[in-house]
Amino acid sequence: MAQGVWTIAEQRNGEFRKITYEMISEGKRLADALGQELTVLLLGSNIKDKAADLGQYGADKVLVADDARLEPYTTDAYVSVIAELTKANEPAILLIGGSVQGKDLAGRLAARLDVGMAQDCTELLIDGGNLVAIRPIYAGKLYAKVTYENSFPQMATARPNVMAMNEPDSSKSAEVADASFTLDDGMLKTKVVNVDKDTSGKVDLTEADKIVSGGRGMKGADEFKILEDLADVIGASVGASRSAVDAGWREHTDQVGQTGKVVSPSLYIACGISGAIQHLAGMSTSKVIVAINKDEDAPIFQKADYGVVADLFDVVPALTEELKKIV
């Protein structure tokens, strides 16, 4: 019988990403609810010495697949190794972080294992010994509650920034074992030939804890400087509405919404954004929403925890000054 909860550690060059700790924390809660163990799969090159520490967040065991061909991530290599280990060990649940990498991996792995997979979940629970997943659909206009039928492992990815992260307990350490797997070069059809790092030091919107976003009300690319200044003071990343992106004021990767990035920060400050349904869809799981807009009838105010009806070019710089005194 399928037994145990598995999750996959996401690392780059030996550094764990925050989503890894979120998934271990969530995976541990599911494992506890089942009265079973949490195993973390750690794939990479020369990575084993990092494994035991994952116990601090709740991993009982870490299974390490160490191979030069597992760094950097490629779909081919990861899917091949994880599918083999999953088939050999039959976990009941396989939980993957819903990062760009995690979603890519999960889609292909679900097909290889021929199982159901719930992408980008915001809530996971155990009911009657089985996984129940809740996930936004139509970019958050609705939620779907889903379960699995004749499908093991029960697979899900979880949205970044949503699952509560355990406080690390430095007295704990996980049991570490080497995974046995085969990796055939013939299966590796894609190759990462270059990695271009963003050196701005900004956290990607999908992972950002705070976001300051600007819309058509910003009037131009240069005017985003006032949002950058505010963002710098509070440690936020800068997003945009589609109008701002289509106007060429911001990169397309900054777009928040149904056809852009779906974000879940603890604070989302929308400046000069009207609150079109496609925009709201992408940020409605933010914990606190602030809207700054000069039109008191703008739909964004219906969703905002704090609304400021005023000209953003007056409010934003003043807010930046006020916050400098606080943070």
Add this chain to the structure above:
Amino acid sequence: MNIIVCLKQVPDTEAQIKIAGDAKSIVTDDIKWVMNPYDEFGVEEALKTKEKFGGEVTVIGLGPKRVTETIRTALAMGADKGILICDDAADGSDSIAVAKALAAAIKGMEYDLIFTGQRGVDDDLGVVGASVAEFLDIPQLSLIEDVEFAEDGKSVKVKRPVEGEVLTIESSLPVLITTQKGLNEPRYASLPGIMKAKKKPLDQKTLSDLGLDASDFGEGARKLKIVELLSPPARSAGKIIEGESPQEKAAELARLLHEEAKLL
């Protein structure tokens, strides 16, 4: 180069989505159906690639009869032919089943490249592309914002943004690419294009035409079962910040974020 684009028909992003009486599906009465916005990027990239290397662009969709309109839209943009997989037995299938049917239809064709959207803006799953690639045993390149072919058209180099990095990845062909915003600006169908589209071939196929067993499809074969659909947690309008001047409002907002929301 022979290129295939998978098209999903989805509710217009403007649409208010309401839960139907069975609590498991949505009310479709007032919905305007459109091509999944990410698939428009796929059609555009396919047409651009064909313009450069020659070949043929085939678009393929699975769904009810109304999907014909989405296929015609792609033909009007410039695709050469369309395939509609239309079978009552496929209604309510989950993504893996949809991918099996699409792969079965594609298997018999000659192709170098397949485009799918990174995700449908309806169920937001993003599983079909990877699954089609798996069932055809070809590599996938997901969430691509730039595609560049080698001069001989035998390999491809793509750019894939991941959090904080942009990866350049090389792959042999055939390969499946999932699209995202930034890849291109999809063209509109021109009036002559719309006229021409009416005469372009559009084949309709059932599951049995593709050699598939209907019992592997539909609601009953789902591995991911919908228990119920729920309305999102209500978000109601909060406080409007009072103040005589923008400066006062800013100060009050800063105070509330610090003392009440405790975020800063």
